[in-house]
Amino acid sequence: xxKWEIIHKNKSQKTKIKSDEIIQIxxxxxxxxxxxxxxxxxxxxxxxxxxxxxxxNKSQLLKTVKRINxxxxxxxxxxxxxxYDVDGICGSAILWETLNRAGAKVLPYIPNRIDExxxxxxxxxxxxxxxxxxxxxxxxxxxxxxxxxxxxxxxxLGIDVIITDHHVPGKTLPIAFSIxxxxxxxxxxxxxxxxxxxxxxxxxxxxxxxxxxxxxxVSLKDANRTFVKFGLAKLHETExxxxxxxxxxxxxxxxxxxxxxxxxxxxxxxxxxxxxxxxMDSLRLICTLDPTRAKELAxxxxxxxxxxxxxxxxxxxxxxxxxxxxxxxxxxxxxxxKSYQQGVIGLVAGKLVEEFYLPSIVVSxxxxxxxxxxxxIAGFNIVEFIRSSSDILVDVGGHPMAAGxxxxxxxxxxxxxxxxxxxxxxxxxxxxxxTLKIDCELNFPSLTxxxxxxxxxxxxxxxxxxxxxxxxxxxxxxxxxRVGNDKHLKLKLSQDGKIFDAIxxxxxxxxINTGDKIDVVYLLDENIWNGNKSLQLKIRDFK
Numbered sequence: 001x002x003k004w005e006i007i008h009k010n011k012s013q014k015t016k017i018k019s020d021e022i023i024q025i026x027x028x029x030x031x032x033x034x035x036x037x038x039x040x041x042x043x044x045x046x047x048x049x050x051x052x053x054x055x056x057n058k059s060q061l062l063k064t065v066k067r068i069n070x071x072x073x074x075x076x077x078x079x080x081x082x083x084y085d086v087d088g089i090c091g092s093a094i095l096w097e098t099l100n101r102a103g104a105k106v107l108p109y110i111p112n113r114i115d116e117x118x119x120x121x122x123x124x125x126x127x128x129x130x131x132x133x134x135x136x137x138x139x140x141x142x143x144x145x146x147x148x149x150x151x152x153x154x155x156x157l158g159i160d161v162i163i164t165d166h167h168v169p170g171k172t173l174p175i176a177f178s179i180x181x182x183x184x185x186x187x188x189x190x191x192x193x194x195x196x197x198x199x200x201x202x203x204x205x206x207x208x209x210x211x212x213x214x215x216x217x218v219s220l221k222d223a224n225r226t227f228v229k230f231g232l233a234k235l236h237e238t239e240x241x242x243x244x245x246x247x248x249x250x251x252x253x254x255x256x257x258x259x260x261x262x263x264x265x266x267x268x269x270x271x272x273x274x275x276x277x278x279x280m281d282s283l284r285l286i287c288t289l290d291p292t293r294a295k296e297l298a299x300x301x302x303x304x305x306x307x308x309x310x311x312x313x314x315x316x317x318x319x320x321x322x323x324x325x326x327x328x329x330x331x332x333x334x335x336x337x338k339s340y341q342q343g344v345i346g347l348v349a350g351k352l353v354e355e356f357y358l359p360s361i362v363v364s365x366x367x368x369x370x371x372x373x374x375x376x377i378a379g380f381n382i383v384e385f386i387r388s389s390s391d392i393l394v395d396v397g398g399h400p401m402a403a404g405x406x407x408x409x410x411x412x413x414x415x416x417x418x419x420x421x422x423x424x425x426x427x428x429x430x431x432x433x434x435t436l437k438i439d440c441e442l443n444f445p446s447l448t449x450x451x452x453x454x455x456x457x458x459x460x461x462x463x464x465x466x467x468x469x470x471x472x473x474x475x476x477x478x479x480x481x482r483v484g485n486d487k488h489l490k491l492k493l494s495q496d497g498k499i500f501d502a503i504x505x506x507x508x509x510x511x512i513n514t515g516d517k518i519d520v521v522y523l524l525d526e527n528i529w530n531g532n533k534s535l536q537l538k539i540r541d542f543k
Contacts, residue, residue, distance in 0.1 A: 161177055378431075487507075
């Protein structure tokens with residue numbers, strides 16, 4: 001059962017929180033306490049996002065700019081080496097367009113997930129060199145911070161490597177020409193900061209930065225919050241044919257795109273190509289100036305995304321059954337199979353975490369080498385945990401909540417035994433207990449349109465700045481009925497003479513009946529239908 005944690009405790013059950021007090025409470029709950037912190041949060045300024053306050057090393061940045069300008073001056077072949085997810089694609093587009101406009105001789109390169117694996121690899125550098133023999137400078141985007149061997153190999157071929165990345169570094173850094181790095185931004189955010197240093201205007205490419213920031217699930221505080229706030233405004237005005245075509249294919253209005261639409265509709269389509277095919281088509285879609293070409297590519301991305309959904313569902317069903325057949329779950333889920341496609345194992349690991357709330361590792365078994373993706377739970381650093389077994393891994397990289405690695409197929413059993421054993425030491429029952437954080441208790445009469453509008457001053461919501469969650473106690477269920485093939489529950493809830501419509505998505509086997517009295521945890525949402533606005537509750541849990 002999920003544990004409820006009410007962050008702000010009312011002085012007494014009868015004390016009502018006034019609407020003008022709610023912003024202070026919500027800011028305090030998010031650790032934003034001083035007046036200066038609150039002012040910066042509520043009124044972010046793009047000019048305040050500098051290399052210094054995002055943690056980028058100045059000398060490395062200046063060294064990078066000098067090398068790139070020299071490459072442009074001497075007409076050297078530059079390659080922007082990206083990644084096949086939304087972050088890598090958008091970051092690659094930012095740097096490619098910036099360099100192209102500056103007169104550089106530049107080409108983009110996105111590795112093939114199956115043939116070349118993640119990031120800058122020896123195989124990818126070799127392929128790149130054979131395709132672009134005159135390359136003199138590689139600039140990585142959203143990868144490279146742990147690519148010691150590939151950087152050394154590139155250097156042996158007479159190629160300088162500049163790394164731009166945001167992933168967690170290993171114990172030793174690659175001996176690259178220079179490194180532009182911070183963990184405070186997404187990869188495209190780092191690329192954007194470099195583009196500014198190269199002379200791009202501050203409002204250039206923000207529509208791409210916002211796509212990457214949301215898709216990569218970085219914390220929406222400080223610079224990232226600023227990027228998202230200004231990036232959404234820029235996105236709503238975009239004239240990029242590719243983004244417009246993608247929104248049309250998905251059936252959404254560009255003017256109404258927010259965090260949800262990016263995370264659940266746009267990003268999966270852009271990601272789908274790199275999962276099952278070539279991510280170059282996603283990059284082409286972002287950069288094309290041809291509306292006809294954009295329409296063709298958007299259609300292709302939509303079809304590939306449907307295929308990705310099917311492949312993911314099949315693998316998830318298999319993995320879920322494998323876990324259930326184990327009986328006792330332990331502290332770590334480790335699933336491997338030859339049938340799993342490399343492009344979806346991260347999604348499958350995420351699905352396992354959602355259902356079982358345990359750190360999950362899913363391995364796509366290959367003949368000689370196998371690829372794996374891992375997803376974690378709050379309080380457990382999965383990348384450092386996996387790195388503790390680096391002696392039997394080919395490579396590993398990622399974040400505290402998500403990681404990936406390569407292992408020799410013959411060592412999978414050994415790795416599983418070791419990680420399963422080690423997980424017993426580091427994962428306790430408290431970490432395994434899912435906690436639902438609730439901002440404060442409210443009574444229904446407090447839930448007004450003015451109250452809702454005040455909450456929206458904290459938007460955009462996302463990782464690190466979650467949508468406010470409230471609890472109301474002793475609420476009467478005036479009506480309850482199943483909808484959506486009985487998957488969801490539609491309710492009318494009443495308290496102190498005020499009635500609200502409510503919806504509980506994917507309620508599963510749990511049930512609420514008409515006439516019940518419940519304590520209900522929910523998000524306050526605005527429902528717009530035929531031009532009419534009304535408030536509704538999105539239920540997160542109940543007792």
